[in-house]
Amino acid sequence: MKDCLICKTPIEPFMSFGKMPLGNGFLLPSEFEQEYFYEMLVGFCPVCNMVQLLEQPDRERMFHENYAFFSGTSSFMAKHFALFAQDVIQDYLTGSTDPFVVEMGSNDGIMLQNFAQAGIRHLGVEPSRNVAEVAIARGIRTVTEFFSADLASKIVAENGQADAFLAANVMCHIPYLHSIAEGIKVLLKPNGVLMFEDPYLGDVVEKTSYDQIYDEHTFLFSVTSIGYLFAQYGMEIVDVVPQHTHGGSMRYIISHKGARPVSERVHAQRQKEIAMGLNRPETFDQFRQSCETSRGQLKQLLEGLKAEGKRVVGYGATSKSTTVINYCGITPDLVEFISDTTPIKQGKYSPGAHIPVMGYEKFTENYPEYALLFAWNHKDEIMAKESAFIQSGGRWIVYVPAVGIV
């Protein structure tokens, strides 16, 4: 039993993935012996409905000066964040003289560059030094720290309150969300908005995309669980906007209670969550069974291809793939190597299973018969540029929403 990180109700896991390494823990052979593992247990809180990890590595193990994920590796995501910034500017900044925007988890500046270019006062809060340095080099104001209630007070003292507090794919990474909510409460102007997006629990359940569960993803959010958390700080969700990014995400727009009208979409999405059973423990027993079925099918497919002597290469050394590879027992004899465009991952080995990670040229210079699409969330972007692979006779292996060859 562990206490729910949001409401302190004691909860039991509905699923164990067993011992897992760090999702972004790409490593060298000299580091194999000391590789870090933790027990990946997932629980559902029947009171606040938050889905969460019951054990998690310390934050410094995950976010540091050698962080492996650079947001700028996807051009589709760069466009997404340009549109996100445009929405913020149009909908929430036009009425303000000298507006101020804070982003938590700003990484290489993929979102804030749009505010910097528009001459809008901004501040990124990004603890992983190597990615933060990319942003700083591009003229984006960034502090290399973890956001917290203490840091929020410092930011206010130095810059005044913010019109908008933004966070993409980071809120769900933070177990100490009470400190974050407290900080945002202090940081936001009376009419300010909090806008954040993260993978949506409804999509994960619907698509059996269990690979969204790994060390960095402490939580899988829903409108219900997020509403519960922020209500404790006198804040409310005023709008929700589903997103196609990262395999199905939700954008939450939150303000101080009563400051803005609440969209009908918020209530409608809560009703959908009830209809999907996201408030019931049985849903997660069912989810576990679906994960087990998916695992069996993927393993069988890869073993069959191996028996036929086919070459299979992984496409995208994603953090998500760490869960799939280790949960399904995918070994270097089933997947020859993983192709990835991120320099810091190349020449290293995948966490746990130690499949080599190679530069993209290794993929193009000798196409395999099959590519296992670990970066399935970037499918449209990838398919659009891989016609030569298909023309060479290559096929894609996918596992979300179902295992198959496409």
Ligand code: JHZ
């Ligand atoms: P991608 C990371 O997850 C970690 P990951 C984190 N926890 C999170 O939530 C999201 O990001 C935001 C490569 N690639 O985006 C680049 C190609 O090689 O699915 C990346 O290594 N060729 C913060 O790691 C990986 O794939 C390509 O054409 O699951 C994609 O990682 C493209 C498009 C990507 O996030």
Ligand code: SAH
């Ligand atoms: N927003 C970007 C980056 C997501 S990666 C995108 O959507 O692509 C998550 C980032 O959050 C990492 O760069 C990590 O270093 C950072 N992070 C983790 N904990 C944080 C915290 N407490 N405060 C601020 N950033 C944090």
Ligand code: ZN
């Ligand atoms: Zn709870």
